[in-house]
Amino acid sequence: MYMITKSQNISEHFHSSEFVCQHCGEIKIDENLVNKMENIFSKLKASKCIISSGYRCPEYDIQIGGFAGRHSEGLAADCVYYDKNGKMIPSKIVCCVAYDLGELNGIAKIDEYYVHLDNRSNGYYHGDEARGNDNYWENPYGYFGVSKEEVSKYTGNKSKPKTIALGDTVIVNGVGTASSTGEGARTINYVNQEMKVIMISGNTSRPNRYALNQYNKGVVNDPFSVTAWFSINDIKKV
Numbered sequence: 001m002y003m004i005t006k007s008q009n010i011s012e013h014f015h016s017s018e019f020v021c022q023h024c025g026e027i028k029i030d031e032n033l034v035n036k037m038e039n040i041f042s043k044l045k046a047s048k049c050i051i052s053s054g055y056r057c058p059e060y061d062i063q064i065g066g067f068a069g070r071h072s073e074g075l076a077a078d079c080v081y082y083d084k085n086g087k088m089i090p091s092k093i094v095c096c097v098a099y100d101l102g103e104l105n106g107i108a109k110i111d112e113y114y115v116h117l118d119n120r121s122n123g124y125y126h127g128d129e130a131r132g133n134d135n136y137w138e139n140p141y142g143y144f145g146v147s148k149e150e151v152s153k154y155t156g157n158k159s160k161p162k163t164i165a166l167g168d169t170v171i172v173n174g175v176g177t178a179s180s181t182g183e184g185a186r187t188i189n190y191v192n193q194e195m196k197v198i199m200i201s202g203n204t205s206r207p208n209r210y211a212l213n214q215y216n217k218g219v220v221n222d223p224f225s226v227t228a229w230f231s232i233n234d235i236k237k238v
Helices: 031-044 058-063 091-103 142-143 146-155
Strands: 048-053 076-082 105-107 115-118 125-128 171-180 184-200 209-213 226-231 233-238
Touching: 031 076, 031 115, 031 146, 091 105, 091 115, 091 142, 115 209, 115 233, 142 171, 142 184, 184 226
Parallel strands: 105 125
Antiparallel strands: 048 076, 076 115, 105 115, 171 184, 171 226, 171 233, 184 209, 209 226
């Protein structure tokens, strides 16, 4: 860990003055954090990134959040990325890209466009601060309802076609309308749920739709089974 404490260029798109404490005017920012933010910048093919809050002296951090956290250690930044057309990139997309890169342990959605990124070395923080400080996620794709195709609009990485067959066991990250005997239909957000393909839609108005079965993994008439329809973007073959 190397802390930048003076005004200087840190990387191609970031200058240390962008991370200055808005209370005391001091600069303290982790060079590795900035390098990882630069990797997100590159992956998104961004045109710019605006820092709303970087380093916060402990006194200011307590004023803002009630405690001295990663910002007071010079390990965090709140920011918004812009696409090549100068439009703000949705925070849920940035969260997914940061998650896929796997370099930062602290990633959170602040609002529709701003994200919190931090380079903590111990533990993980995957948050949804837009819904409160006690809301967390494991996989941003399933939690925020984002598909790989949506992310590829920014990264340019086209996902390879998947081949899913009847009987395949898959991992589900997505929201499905599930039905089970005795309980009726309900909407469930599945996160890393193992299920089995029991039907593939042949309806041209709903192509690439898969009926997945949960508990019994295939026995449709089992009273304890849960069946839900998902798109190809929500499932991954085991």
